[in-house]
Amino acid sequence: MKKYLQLSEVSIDFPIPKGLFRALDKVSLDIAQGEFVSLIGHSGCGKSTVLNIVAGLHQATEGGVLLEDREVNAPGPERAVVFQNHSLLPWLTAYENVELAVKQVFKGKKSKAEMREWIIHNLDLVQMTHALDKRPDEISGGMKQRVGIARALAMEPKVLLMDEPFGALDALTRAHLQDSLMEIHADLGNTVIMITHDVDEAVLLSDRIVMMTNGPAATIGEILHIDLERPRKRVELAGDARYNHFRQAVLSFLYERQRKVEDFGAQKKAHEHEHEAVAAPLKVSAAK
């Protein structure tokens, strides 16, 4: 496997009143070009921290990140981020939000007409050309997230970083966006790192699922290769034995080996409901 993006022994400490808090401990991961990797783990296990380090928004205390053999130490548009809560500028229209990114990345490289075409093209990829002149408060949550994805794609990033991109959406909208994302990934072959809480989403979209252990000093627990052929269809996969096997594997990691211990009462309860959780994975994603 050709190494495109390398995380080598990444550790990070955050200062707290009592000293230093080790959030991540020796996270090592190699990602190939065009690969779709999901990070999954319980809340607070440092998934977002990993993503932020790759994005350059946080600096690793030890170890580092290499993208095409060059060290990452500051944020940049070649590692575009799709934020959980869309993070569109509320005073700009959908078009202008994407335009801000395009102007910044392609200044001097594209003519005005080319930029306009490129902006429309990217909004078209996420099926948002009907709302070019709408401001974020005039469109639904799913649409905002689509524009957020269009903005990230328009930067032509080497790596697309997605921080729970569909976490705040309802199940149906989420399914639509997952399908769109699969199509875009098939067309463009982006390298993607996505954080998710949703086991189905992870299995459906990913080439590999990286499962994180609980913090403090969280690290990679297990990596699961999802060698289901693409294109994947959610309805067909629902009855697929391998798909269910992968799902089972992730669930057992999350709820047996890395069960989140909140307190004694919650632990007891979790034990009682463990069986249920496996049987009803939708509930898991809803209860995050």
Add this chain to the structure above:
Amino acid sequence: MKSTPLSSISQPSGRTLPGLDLFMQLSRSLLLPVIGILLFLFIWFNGARMIHTSLGEFPGPVQVWEQTTNLVAEHQQEHQREQDFYARQEVRNAQTLAANPEAKVTIRPYTGKPTFLDQIVTSLVTVLSGFVLASLIAIPLGILIGLNESVYAAVNPLIQLFKPVSPLAWLPLVTMVVSAVYVSQDPAFSKSFLTSMFTVLLCCLWPTVINTAVGVANVSKDLLNVSQVLRLGVLTHVFKIIVPASLPLMFTGLRLSLGIAWMVLIAAEMLAQSPGLGKFVWDEFQNGSSNSLGRIMVAVLAIGLIGFMLDRSMLFLQRKVSWDKNAIMR
């Protein structure tokens, strides 16, 4: 307010409801304020008759109305006199030139007493100049403080120290400094104007500085991350992200500043005897005729009305500029 479907279902005669709604709406926007004003006039009318001062009865609504018409009439007379004065000079100059084409002719400026309306204009010009100048300083300073915690730490004690200072404390210093520094053969502005303006400026800086800084410091982390990922330059960052995001608080500061500016100006004009509404009030007080209190009351009402209109115009400006049209602004 719209009638809810529920009420139109529960009441078969729901057709009268829109009428009732309209009545409620009208009463809230028109009837109740009118009742409030009438009640105030009633109390004022009766209360004023009970207060006897050395200058006669305290002015009630009737006297105030009389004085308002008087002041307007005086303004018109004075204006007429001024025009006549210039017309006479021109006629005289024309005659002189006809007799002797070589003669040097001059137009002497009219030196009549400024009327009430003239004083209003003077005050408005002064307050707006001071306010605009203060805003030009305060907004960039606020942005700088909000962006940079070190600058904040350095400047904050000074802001806290100067914010509570009364304009009257500044006034003597400003007067002396203006007299000492502003020496020119052909002054573009009068010294009294500059004194009032700088006093206003010093007092109305702070609300804008503080509110802008708070607005800038509280721009959402997500938007800052977007800016970082895009590697926006400093200027783009400030103008595309920071300023729009902190606009609502900036305007809160500007409106507070303008309100303070107007109050400060009247006090400064009274104390410094510089032209304006404050001087008008003081002159009338010193004048001590039986009309004086009524005329002062007219000035009081005019000051209130102008302050109100200044605030409304800022609100209008905010509505024009702000991206968040749904925000409740009052």
